[in-house]
Amino acid sequence: MRLQRLTHGGALSLAVWGTAAAIYISIGVFFVEFVLSVFVCAGYLLVVVWLVPAAIRRWL
Amino acid sequence: MSWAAHDLEPYAFQKHIGIKIAFVPLLLGSYAPDLMTKWFVYGVHIFGHEFKASDPVQFHRGWPGMGFTHSLLWGIVMGGLIWGVFGSKLWGISFLIGDWAHAITDTGDTVGTMLLFPWTHHFAIGAWAYAGQTGRLTDAAAYFSGLGGMWDLVWILYGLYSWRVLTTAHFERYVFAADRRFWGGLQRLVGTTAILTLYRAAFFYGSCRWVAWSLWAHVLHHYPYDVSWGGPHWVQAAHP
Numbered sequence: 001m002r003l004q005r006l007t008h009g010g011a012l013s014l015a016v017w018g019t020a021a022a023i024y025i026s027i028g029v030f031f032v033e034f035v036l037s038v039f040v041c042a043g044y045l046l047v048v049v050w051l052v053p054a055a056i057r058r059w060l
Numbered sequence: 061m062s063w064a065a066h067d068l069e070p071y072a073f074q075k076h077i078g079i080k081i082a083f084v085p086l087l088l089g090s091y092a093p094d095l096m097t098k099w100f101v102y103g104v105h106i107f108g109h110e111f112k113a114s115d116p117v118q119f120h121r122g123w124p125g126m127g128f129t130h131s132l133l134w135g136i137v138m139g140g141l142i143w144g145v146f147g148s149k150l151w152g153i154s155f156l157i158g159d160w161a162h163a164i165t166d167t168g169d170t171v172g173t174m175l176l177f178p179w180t181h182h183f184a185i186g187a188w189a190y191a192g193q194t195g196r197l198t199d200a201a202a203y204f205s206g207l208g209g210m211w212d213l214v215w216i217l218y219g220l221y222s223w224r225v226l227t228t229a230h231f232e233r234y235v236f237a238a239d240r241r242f243w244g245g246l247q248r249l250v251g252t253t254a255i256l257t258l259y260r261a262a263f264f265y266g267s268c269r270w271v272a273w274s275l276w277a278h279v280l281h282h283y284p285y286d287v288s289w290g291g292p293h294w295v296q297a298a299h300p
């Protein structure tokens with residue numbers, strides 16, 4: 001198996017998705033209704049993985 | 061009844077099935093059998109009224125009932141309708157594959173599915189307890205304590221092993237290329253990052269909710285694991 005070196009962009013993307021997963025799971029454990037719908041999940045991801053990073057990039 | 065397998069299977073099928081498949085109808089097909097029924101199995105409260113099937117098992121998997129939605133014939137009918145209405149053979153066949161995957165996966169529990177409807181025989185492997193009639197929370201606790209949860213874990217681990225299906229390169233080369241009309245139109249509306257996020261959403265949802273429900277069941281509430289065949293046996297399993 002050939003391992004590839006993780007690029008800066010790839011590491012950043014992995015960090016964003018990892019953070020999104022940690023937050024989603026933490027909310028879901030205590031408010032299980034939150035993890036009952038794939039549509040809610042898609043909306044959550046669009047905010048956390050797409051809109052928030054885009055807003056931060058624009059702001060910086 | 062399966063929880064996360066229906067979210068994760070489409071990624072493996074898209075990669076391995078060997079024919080051109082559109083991801084979105086594949087995923088919709090994977091969800092379709094439960095879309096119209098699951099809410100009524102568990103029940104919902106609207107303006108102080110509860111709407112719930114009097115016999116959730118019969119309604120979900122039986123006949124008379126909506127059990128025909130978990131049959132091979134239903135996949136053919138819906139896939140044919142999609143082919144006719146949208147004029148896309150690709151979408152029709154992709155939906156059919158997703159729908160059949162759902163119907164076959166659900167034979168794993170103790171109720172099983174009427175795969176060959178109108179023949180009303182239930183094909184049931186009986187590996188894990190069907191507990192939908194107990195309500196959503198007990199059903200979740202039971203599912204994530206038995207072989208059903210382990211079956212989901214197999215798909216999660218396989219997905220992590222095949223992590224390249226989640227990369228931008230795989231998406232552009234196989235998923236986008238197979239269905240340019242849909243993804244291209246969406247890309248013009250919201251951009252590349254958003255469509256990639258939507259593509260990965262079902263995998264994220266299936267994996268993360270598996271972890272969340274497992275923590276909820278075993279760390280927060282201490283439901284016991286029982287991965288014996290047909291378990292967990294601390295819940296009353298339904299049969300056809």
